[in-house]
Amino acid sequence: MDESVTLVRRGALGVLAATGTVAVLVGVAFTGVSAAVAIGDPGALVRWGLPAVETLTELAASLTVGALLLAVCVLPRRAPARVAPARVGASDTAPTSDTGKAAGTPVLATGRTPAVDGSAYPRSLVLAGVAAGAWTVLSVVHLVLAYASVAGASPTSPSFGDELAVFVTQIDLGRTLLSVTTVAAVVTALALVVATPTGAAWTAALSLVALWQLGQTGHAAGAASHDLATSAMVLHLVSAAVWIGALGALAVLVGRLGTDVVPAVARYSVLAGWCVAGVAISGVVNSVVRLGGWDGLQTRYGVLLVVKILLFGALALLGLAHRRATIPRLSGPRGGVLFWRVVLVELAVMGAVSGVAVALGSSPPPVPEAAAADTSPAYILTGHPLPPEPTTLRWLTEWRWDVLLACAAAAGIVVYLRWVRRLRRRGDAWPWLRTASWVVGMLLFAWTTSGGPSVYGHLLFSAHMIQHMVLVMVVPLFLALSAPVTLLLRAVPARATTLRGDASRGPREWVLTLVHSHVGRFFANPLVAAVNFAGSMVLFYYSGLFEWSLRTQVGHLAMVVHFTLAGYLFVNALAGVDPGPTRPPYPMRLLLLFATMAFHAFFGVALVGGEGLLVADWFGLTGRPWGPSAIRDQQLGGSIAWGIGEIPTLALAIVVAVQWTRDDERTARHRDRRVDRDGDDEMDEYNAMLSRLADQDAPRTGGSA
Structure with a gap:
C-alpha cells in the first residue's frame, strides 16, 4: 500500500x-x-x-x-460466489496472495475470482x-x-x-x-x-x-x-x-x-x-x-x-x-x-x-429570538399569522414553503427527466405522456404541500380536506400512470453482476428489494391496498393522529407520506404498469374501485351530517373573522371529501375500462395471428365435436323414421 x-x-x-x-x-x-x-x-x-x-x-x-x-x-x-460443480479441490481455491487474503477464496464457474x-x-x-x-x-x-x-x-x-x-x-x-x-x-x-x-x-x-x-x-x-x-x-x-x-x-x-x-x-x-x-x-x-x-x-x-x-x-x-x-x-x-x-x-x-x-x-443572529409580537389566536395556535380570506386567486398565490417536501418534488422532477434523457441518448423511446404525467403530479404535490391547501389547511377543515384528497387521490393518479419504477429499471443499469461479484445496492437494487420484500408485496396486494386506502382515512380522522398532524411537523410529514404512498399503491394495483402487485381481473378491479367510491361517499355524508367538531380545541380556536363557522366548515369539508373523491375515482374507472378494452383487443389480435400461423385448433376441435354428435344422432333419427 x-x-x-x-x-x-x-x-x-x-x-x-x-x-x-x-x-x-x-x-x-x-x-x-x-x-x-x-x-x-x-x-x-x-x-x-x-x-x-x-x-x-x-x-x-x-x-x-x-x-x-x-x-x-x-x-x-x-x-456469494458460485463454485464450479465439476470438482472441488486444491485447484478450486485461490492461493494466498501477498496482500494478506487467506486461501480458500471460491472461484466462479468461469474459473475466475x-x-x-x-x-x-x-x-x-x-x-x-x-x-x-x-x-x-x-x-x-x-x-x-x-x-x-x-x-x-x-x-x-x-x-x-x-x-x-x-x-x-x-x-x-x-x-x-x-x-x-x-x-x-x-x-x-x-x-x-x-x-x-x-x-x-x-x-x-x-x-x-x-x-x-x-x-x-x-x-x-x-x-x-x-x-x-x-x-x-x-x-x-x-x-x-x-x-x-x-x-x-x-x-x-x-x-x-x-x-x-x-x-x-x-x-x-x-x-x-x-x-x-x-x-x-x-x-x-x-x-x-x-x-x-x-x-x-x-x-x-x-x-x-x-x-x-x-x-x-x-x-x-x-x-x-x-x-x-x-x-x-x-x-x-x-x-x-x-x-x-x-x-x-x-x-x-x-x-x-x-x-x-x-x-x-x-452566536445570536441579527433577527432577535424574542417572543412574537403577533398575539392573535391564529398565530398562537399555528405559529403563523392569519392569512387573508381565501379567494380563487389566493389559492394559487398564497405560499408557505415546506423546504423538505418542495425539495423532494424538485428532485423528483430532475431525476425523472434525467432518466428519460438517458433512455433517449441510447435510442430508447419513452412516452411523453408519462413524462408529462409525472411533472404534473410533482407540481401538484408541491402546490398541495406548500401552496394554498397548506396555508389554509391549518385553519379550515375544508381546506385541509382539499389537501388530503388531492394527496391521496389526484397526485397518485398522475404518479402511477407515469410508471416511475419501470423507468428506473430501464434507465439505471444493474449493479450486481455475476462476473463482478458486486452485491451492493444502488437505486435499482433497493427499489427491487422493496418491491419484492414481504412487506412490499403485502401492501401492494390489491385488496390490502384498497383497505389501506379507505380504512386509514377513518383511523386518521377519528383518532389522535389528526391532531398530531396539526400540532407537529413530524406528524404532518407522516400524513403526507402515508396518504400519498397509500394512494399510489391503490392506483398502481388497479391501473398502473409498475411491477409489484399481482393484479386481479378487470371486473374485480372495478368492483374494488366502486367499493372505495361508496366508502368515500359514506365518509363524506357522515361528516356532512355530523354535529361534533373534530379537534375542537384547534379548529374552534383559530379566531378568524372570515369564513363559515367551524362546524359549518367541517360539513363543507365532508362535501369536498365526497365530491373530490368521486371525480378522480371516476377518472380511474375510465382508465381501468380503457385498459380492459385494450387488453381484450390485444388478446384478440394475438389469437388472430396465432390462427393465421397455426390454424384454429379450438374451432377445429369444436367442429369435430359437432360432427361426432351429428353422426351419433343420425342412426337414431333414421330408425325412428
Whole structure:
C-alpha cells in the first residue's frame, strides 16, 4: 500500500477534528460569545468547551451516518460466489496472495475470482460502530456542558447533578439532548451487529432520527418562521452529515478499498452532488430567515456567515474538480497520491466549515429570538399569522414553503427527466405522456404541500380536506400512470453482476428489494391496498393522529407520506404498469374501485351530517373573522371529501375500462395471428365435436323414421 495512502488513512480524522475545533474557537472568539458574563457565568471551561465539544459531536455523528451510508449504497460488496460443480479441490481455491487474503477464496464457474475486493464493506460497519460510540460519549459531555451554559452554573456545583436530572426530564432541550444520546448508544450497538445493507439502512435511518431531533434545537426552535427554519435546518444537518461523514469514512477505509476505490469514489461523488444541493438550498433559507435583510451581513454574525459561504463554495469547487479530474485517474499508478491530495484538503475545509457552522449556531443572529409580537389566536395556535380570506386567486398565490417536501418534488422532477434523457441518448423511446404525467403530479404535490391547501389547511377543515384528497387521490393518479419504477429499471443499469461479484445496492437494487420484500408485496396486494386506502382515512380522522398532524411537523410529514404512498399503491394495483402487485381481473378491479367510491361517499355524508367538531380545541380556536363557522366548515369539508373523491375515482374507472378494452383487443389480435400461423385448433376441435354428435344422432333419427 502507498505510504501516502497510509498517511491519509491515519491522519484524516485528526485533520477533520483539528480544523473544526480551531475554526469554532476562532469563530466564537470573533463573535464574542466566549466572553465572561457578570451574572450566571458558567466558567471558561463551559464557555470554550461547549462549542468545541459540539463540533466534535457533530463530526462524530457525521462519520457514523457516512460510514453507514457507504455500506447501504456505495461500497462494493462481495457476493456469494458460485463454485464450479465439476470438482472441488486444491485447484478450486485461490492461493494466498501477498496482500494478506487467506486461501480458500471460491472461484466462479468461469474459473475466475470475483473482480470485487469487498474488504472495506465490513470495516465500514465497524467504523460506524466506533464513531457512534464516540458520538455517544461526546453527546453526554455536550449534554452536561449545554445545561451548564443554559443555567449559568458550574459543573462542579454541589447541586449540579440534581439540577441536571430536572433538565433532562422536564425541559424540552434536555429531553431532546438525552434522546439524541440514547439514539447514539443504540446505533453503536446495532452498527456492530448488522452485516447486510438492509440492517445498515435501518441503523442509518435511526441515526438520522437523532439528526432530526438536533434540527429542532438552536436558532431554528426560536426563529420567527419556525417551520421553515426547522425543516431547512434538518435538510442542512442531514446533507452536511452525509457529505462530510462519507468522505471521512472513505479516507479511513481507503487502505481496504483495493480495486474498489474507483467505483466507491464515483458512487460517493454522485451522493455528494446531491448533498451539495441540499446544503446550498437549506443554507440560503437559513440565511434569509436569520439575517432579516442585507443589513444583517454587516454584523459579526453576517461576517461569519460570509466566511462559511466562501468555504462552502471552495469545497464545492474542490468536489467538482475531484469528480472531473481525479476519479478517472484513481486506477493509475499514482491513484493513491491523488486521492490523498484531494481528500486531505477537502477534509480540512470540511472541518473548517463545520466549526464555523457551530460558531454561527452559538452566536445570536441579527433577527432577535424574542417572543412574537403577533398575539392573535391564529398565530398562537399555528405559529403563523392569519392569512387573508381565501379567494380563487389566493389559492394559487398564497405560499408557505415546506423546504423538505418542495425539495423532494424538485428532485423528483430532475431525476425523472434525467432518466428519460438517458433512455433517449441510447435510442430508447419513452412516452411523453408519462413524462408529462409525472411533472404534473410533482407540481401538484408541491402546490398541495406548500401552496394554498397548506396555508389554509391549518385553519379550515375544508381546506385541509382539499389537501388530503388531492394527496391521496389526484397526485397518485398522475404518479402511477407515469410508471416511475419501470423507468428506473430501464434507465439505471444493474449493479450486481455475476462476473463482478458486486452485491451492493444502488437505486435499482433497493427499489427491487422493496418491491419484492414481504412487506412490499403485502401492501401492494390489491385488496390490502384498497383497505389501506379507505380504512386509514377513518383511523386518521377519528383518532389522535389528526391532531398530531396539526400540532407537529413530524406528524404532518407522516400524513403526507402515508396518504400519498397509500394512494399510489391503490392506483398502481388497479391501473398502473409498475411491477409489484399481482393484479386481479378487470371486473374485480372495478368492483374494488366502486367499493372505495361508496366508502368515500359514506365518509363524506357522515361528516356532512355530523354535529361534533373534530379537534375542537384547534379548529374552534383559530379566531378568524372570515369564513363559515367551524362546524359549518367541517360539513363543507365532508362535501369536498365526497365530491373530490368521486371525480378522480371516476377518472380511474375510465382508465381501468380503457385498459380492459385494450387488453381484450390485444388478446384478440394475438389469437388472430396465432390462427393465421397455426390454424384454429379450438374451432377445429369444436367442429369435430359437432360432427361426432351429428353422426351419433343420425342412426337414431333414421330408425325412428
